[in-house]
Amino acid sequence: MPLQFKPPLCHRSPSLKSHDHRLPEIMGDATALNDGGAVTIAIIGCGQRGKAYAEYALCEPSKCKVVAMAEPRPNTCALFAQTHAIDGTLVFRDWRDLHKASAETLKTVGHRLADVVVVAVQDSMHLEVVEAFAKQGYHILCEKPMATSLKDIVKMETAVKKAGIIFGMGHVLRYSPYSKAITEIVRSGALGELINAVHVEPIGYYHFAHSYVRGSWAQQTESSFSLMTKSCHDIDLLCNWFAPATPARISSFGSLKHFRKASKPAAAGDAQQCLDCNYERECPYSAKKIYLDPVSRHDKGWPASTIIDGIPDLENIHEALKKGPYGRCVYESTNDVCDNQVVNLEFSNGSTASFTMVAFTSLICERQSRLHFTHGEIVGDMSTFTVTDFRTKVSTLHTPRLEGGGHGGGDLGLIRTFVDAVRAGKQEMVGTNIDEVVRSHLTVFAAESSRKEGRVVDCLEYEKGVREEFGHSAEDSG
Template structure:
């Protein structure tokens, strides 16, 4: 572990944020609420209005506001060279997925503790390189697997670890991505095309596979199979009544379409609902700015005329080393928006949950109890807040343990996702142990 003395208990942990969009903002809301615990003191963000709004919200000195991560990195290098200290105790990496590797490598070399938004990276080799860099630097590493950190998940995990219901034998877990959420992010948005980001099982659901691995630990995945495809969001599904229209604002049947950009963005703004309209403009999502984005950008395109290529439905079946099994489904066409549904089957009972509440049934007593863990605020049922709190504690104490995971554990769940996608593409059951061994050997041979 990096050997500097931990931050004095009376001083806030300082962070630099690289990428001030939705995830960067989500992780740093805690700083605005609990400024005595941590403070954002530097940022790198290319969008001028987003950069200014973030700077103003956190009262950041202009000398520590940068347009690019490279500029921040250079300033850090100069500080290390001249006075031997880093700009901050740690960094948050919330840039686009394909940029994660280069940013991790650059700042790990300078010795920064880091919290990286999911996924680690967008291919197997780069994920292994992240693990190597983090271990070499001896730094604390957190991953945006926020599902682990919500009060709901922690309460379920405590029951599993207690053994009160006996062995956990099977989990059925569903990620209802949400019809308009999927259209926003994975049809019109930055995760729509695999070559520019990654396949949807990784970008949307790597933390679902991770939580399954976490719950079934110390068992590890041994075999995986997967099936899935892009079923709806393609030109063949376009309603005939839409004719030749390629943009929602010009479509004769826009008012009848579930995926109307006017409904998803403009009507939401009119109703005072910020998301997802606040993600498609730089600055304030008012009617004028949002309308301009829909007329000129990808978010106004017909979902059946977009150039997306990632799966909108996928199933994954997992076998673990302890004999347990799990099934996972990600599907776009749902009314629920990311409100996971989970059933856990134990030797002597079951747990059924929906990310807000869960019931525990004990077969021996035939009693069912309902649990409603308190949501402390933040996204993902309090998971965003739980993760940043855990990360800050890890940095403050200079220990990885508060995060409850480490970079190798994170890598293993990512490799399970890659193995599942390999199964889908190649039509075979994949041996997870052999998959990891082969992947590591390939990187070692580079």
């Protein structure tokens, strides 16, 4: 049965008079941070990713609190506001209205509405939101990828540097207990020098069908290529492990091999929708299997929860499949992004790495890694890893502590780290900076250029070309 609640006031633009008597209590204040007060957060985009980062405020209310939000979907907006007890005057349906209210309060009383803005809107919107709130002085945590074009990446870099804010990127893989434990071993030199890494992201057959065939990341023109939208934080993780060496040369191969009309089973005939298909029971990508069947078993989480506004039930999921893209045959969809891709990297110190992104797996995003050192190796599966020392011939199994949240605790680890960095006023506590974020994104773009052009790309020359083409326009726009 749907939750019963009284929706808060979701409106277009509150007047300052409606909440000015509460400003000292709810607004970001540098002195509050110095005194150990909770970091205040505005969430822009309250879907899966926004909710994941906001969860930390419920776990650690003394450290941070969600005080403002912007979300266009009415039921999602109301549920999120209720969950975080957000005052109705700070609940917005459009991020521009939140920004306008912030401008009014900055002008009138010299305070922002919060200390931090979490940007979790669609990828193509990241730049305009980050630029707008960076100019107002908010510290910003932006979901990955930072932007969907080279020009926008350079413009965001310029905006962040000009604002002098603390900036975090949703490269959550760096922040899980598992990855942090491996990184500590890499940095320690205990196994000698890291020479090679083999890293695989098994996206998962129905995950890919949901997100990259039927979903928001299915078309490059609407979002970006799949290596960027799905795997930019895998490339970032590899760059982090090999640092301070940087990517020198890169090559890549991949294609949209299966999710296209030519691969449609003959038994499916001319069916355009799963609910009308005679082959549906045989098809692993059946929308009924992915969305309706779990809800019938009272599983109302991902992915069913993402295709409707509010809490999923059989009626609204069935309606969504009938009328929306999530019920469409995967072989009749309008997707155009790769369903398999490999990337080969050579770093500036001569070390190498290979990365594989593939849709056709039973594992759902449970990465597998092999790291090869001069004196040992690490073999892991995102929950445990085995360290073998060639000198002692001893193998040790490591099982890092489990934490809640997605990506093996990486979601929680990132927001916790970012909040601590804002509290202390130290970018270095984030463990990365805008320069590293830009470099790893440019590496992903270079890989895609290699795939499309059939050539090995020199990463330094590639970055130089990008900055020559877009650097001046970014500076001018700032």
